[in-house]
Amino acid sequence: MNGNDLPLWQLGSAYVFIIVLLIIVRIRKIPREKEILIATIRMTIQLMIxxxxxAYIFGHANPLFTILILIFMLVxxxxxxxxxxxxxxDRELKKKIALSMSIGVVGTLAYFVLVxxxxxxxYNPRFVIPIGGMIIGNTMTGxxxxxxxxxxxxxxxxKMVESALMLGATPKEAARPIINQAFDSAMLPTINSMVGMGIVFLPGMMTGQIIAGASPLSAIRYQIAIMLGVVGGASLTVLLFVQIGYKAFFNERCQLKERLK
Structure with a gap:
């Protein structure tokens, strides 16, 4: 590999792995060929676009462009x-999801970029957009x-929640075990990723920096900072959601709704 650029023919050689995957699913008679092809084509086109x-935005730094890109990714x-x-x-729960994502992502990204x-x-797009994408993506998963x-x-x-309500518990007290479980389940993948990082695998951003010629120590410092930002963004957003999201399951009389429409 000469320099930091990847020639098209070398990029094309990586598609051999997709061909191998298609052969495997065909031999095992797993009906996934169409999905694999569509996913591969979409990934390629989307990333090229x-x-x-x-490339244009980096060459024409403008706060409006940066904000619009971040809004698009968040939406x-x-x-x-x-x-x-x-x-x-239901509409109420959708609003709480949107509110939690907006506050959590914007707050975390602003602190990380400015502090x-x-x-x-x-608004430097070379920093703000990639970092915003990582924070938004991981927060979305959580x-x-x-x-x-x-x-x-x-x-x-x-039934457990209704029994607690009958005994005099508030909706928040009755739903607390479920709220805690939801937060724990949401954060577990991120925590597991932190545990294996550096030993089981090297993160993509760090690998990209090293391949591009950056010092491994410098790449590691950036990766640690970004990972902490990702964890912070995911934890704050999920915490905000579970703290307000459970309210969508109760009516104004503090009773469980029959079902969410």
């Missing part, structure tokens, strides 16, 4: 959470798990 967009992440949830969501990295100017666990717990443990 975003590559050209980012798309919220939409993906709605799609990933196994049960129907931890001291980016100047604050909130998705939290929503699913909360919905499942409120459904399967309905």
């Amino acid at each position: 975003i590559g050209y967009i980012l 798309f992440a919220i939409y993906n959470i709605y799609r990933r949830v196994n049960d129907p969501l 931890t990295l001291s980016v100047s100017p604050w 909130v998705s798990l939290g929503v699913n666990t909360l919905l499942d717990g409120m459904r399967t443990k309905r």
Whole structure:
């Protein structure tokens, strides 16, 4: 490999792994060929498009462009959470998901960019957009798990919650075990990722920096900071969601709703 650029023919050689995967699923008669092909094509097209967009934005730094890109990513992440949830969501719960994501992501990203990295100017797209994407992506995964666990717990443990309410507990006290379980389930993948980082695998951002010629020690410092930011963003957002999300399951009389429409 000469330099830091990857020639197209070498990039094309990586698609051999997709061909091998297609052969495996065909031999094992697993009906996934179409999904694998669509996923591969979408990934390639989407990344090529975003590559050209980012190249333009990096060359024409503008706060409006940076903010619009971040808003687009955040809205798309919220939409993906709605799609990933196994049960129907009512309007109130959707609003709480959107509110939690917005406050958690914006607060974490602002602190990380202005305080931890001291980016100047604050809208520098070369820093803000990639870091924002990592925070939004990991937060989206955490909130998705939290929503699913909360919905499942409120459904399967309905009698336990109703019994606690009958004994005089408030909705928050009655739902506390479910809320704690939802938070724990949402954060577990991120915690597991931290445990294996550096020994089991090298994170993508750190690997990219090293390949691009950065010092491993410098890449490690950035990776530690970003991982802490990701953990902070996910934990704050999930915590905010579970603390306000459970209210969507109760009516104004502090009774469990029959079902979410």
